[in-house]
Amino acid sequence: MSIPTSEPLLPEDENRLPPARRRRVRRSLLPAGGDERAAFLEQLAHQVTPGYEFFLFTFFAGVVLGVAVWLDSPALYLLAALIAPFLGPALGLSLAVVVGSGRFFLKALSSLAIACLIIFGLGVLAGGIGKAILPGNSLSMPVNFSLFSIPNFIVLGIGVGLANYMLVRSPRQKPLVASVAIAYELLLPLGVAGFSLSYGLPGSWMDGVIVFIIHLAWSALVGSIVLFAMGLKPANVFGYTLGSSIILIGLIAAVLIIGLMMAQPVVVATLPTGTPTPTLTSTLPSQATLPPSPSPSSLPPTFTPTATIQPTFTPTVTVTPQPTPVWARVNAPQSDGAIVREEPGGRALTSLLNGSLVQVISEPVRGEGSTIWVQVRTENGLVGWMVQALLATATPAPAW
Structure with missing residues (x-):
């Protein structure tokens, strides 16, 4: 007896499945059916696709960031990261590997590029205004965002990992808290680089741009690894190609990070060794030498020779002590x-x-x-x- 094709097949009883397959079904966060999988991925893509408010809050964050650099205030730096919008396009770069859509990848990349141009442009504007209002002001915080450090990579990795995990677990909620860490490590170095370009801070403004690019590659790599670990594998050849490219870029970025960190000189402050003071020794003649007396037979009878010792000049050497450096x-x-x-x-x-x-x-x-x-x-x-x-x-x- 054949089953009518118009009636849907009942799902398999989980208790009758083999143990290994039963564990995979319980751990799987992605629907098994093709239509359900497409609907699930579409919901994720909708969450990371920005609207007009994304660019509006990016503008506000850039303004606050410019004021933070002016005042050299750590609290305002953090406020700029809090005002920054949910960085869905940054998560969309790794989600595009699962979706396998080049159009979706370009859309996420272009949205992120526009936001970065807003942040960088506002940084340049803030630097120009600051140079005119507060010339020569001592700023200590901006140099932190143009240097590579292991804690920054750890914070960014945790933020990207939590954001992707929470987004897949609850597609209807945006992981706003985890996005703060992403905004702090991505947008702030770019804004400070723009400020340095127009204000004339020491160090190259390109350092901040390089930090941003490497952080972006690191976030895409971590996001792809987290999604793959959660069972979200690429849907087609484009997804595998994009994923391989992200891994390759991530490895190149890792090599650059190691090379740049090893190239930074490490100076250890030590007490300077004492400089030996030269001792000047003056040599005095030990004995005056008398000229030989002529024989009496060769002298007139009335002439008596007298030996006269010539005085020898002895220089007095005065050593002036140098101050200790x-x-x-x-x-x-x-x-x-x-x-x-x-x-x-x-x-x-x-x-x-x-x-x-x-x-x-x-x-x-x-x-x-x-x-x-x-x-x-x-x-x-x-x-x-x-x-x-x-x-x-x-x-x-x-x-x-």
């Missing part, structure tokens, strides 16, 4: 380094990481307000001015 190391508790300027509060010459050794070559000088400046010489011979509070002396010195 004052060494200090960069110690900025709220950042990873400090800025060396051409003059107190003037144009930035370079930046030094925490632990860099410098020689203090002047007495403390009070600048604008209550800021105390000292003139220093770096290890490569560059002479400039630094804020005294950001230096820790390695040798005793007065007024420190």
Whole structure:
């Protein structure tokens, strides 16, 4: 007896399935049917597709970020990340691997690119305004967003992993809390890079852009791994190709990160070794030599020779003691380094990481307000001015 094709087949009883298949069914978060799978993926894609409010809140976040860099305030940096919208397009890059749609991937990428241009453009505008209003202001926080660090990659990985997991578990809810970590590690380095470009902060603004690109590749890689671990495999050849490309880009980014982190010089502040003082020794003649007396037979009877000792000049050597050089190391508790300027509060010459050794070559000088400046010489011979509070002396010195 054949079953009519117009009647739906009943689902298999879970208790009659083999144990291994039963565990796979219980762990599976994706519907087994083709139509149900398509509807599920469509719901996920709808959640990560941005609307007009995505770009509106991106604009507000960029404005707050510009003010945060002006005031060098960590609290406002965090507020900018909180105001930032749900970064669905960033999650859409890894979701496109599962969906297997090139159109969806380009849509997510273009939305994310527009948001990044908004953040970067507002950063450039804020830097130009800040340079006109607050020229030469000492800023310590922006350098943190142009450096690679393991904690930043851990925070970004956790944020992307939680966001993808919560989105698949509850497709009707957006993981807004996890998105804050993603916005902090993606949008803030890009906005600070734009600010550095127009304000003229030390270091290349390209450093912040490179950090953003590598963070973006890392987020796409982590998101793809999490979705694959949850049983969401690519639907077609395009999905596998896109996934392989993301893995390759992630590996290249990892190699770049390791190379750049190893290339950063690590300077250990140590007490300078004493310079031996040269001892000048003057050699005095041990005995005056008398000329030989002529024989009496060769002299007239009335001439008597007299031996006269000529006085020898003995120079007195005076050694002037040199002052002990004052060494200090960069110690900025709220950042990873400090800025060396051409003059107190003037144009930035370079930046030094925490632990860099410098020689203090002047007495403390009070600048604008209550800021105390000292003139220093770096290890490569560059002479400039630094804020005294950001230096820790390695040798005793007065007024420190």
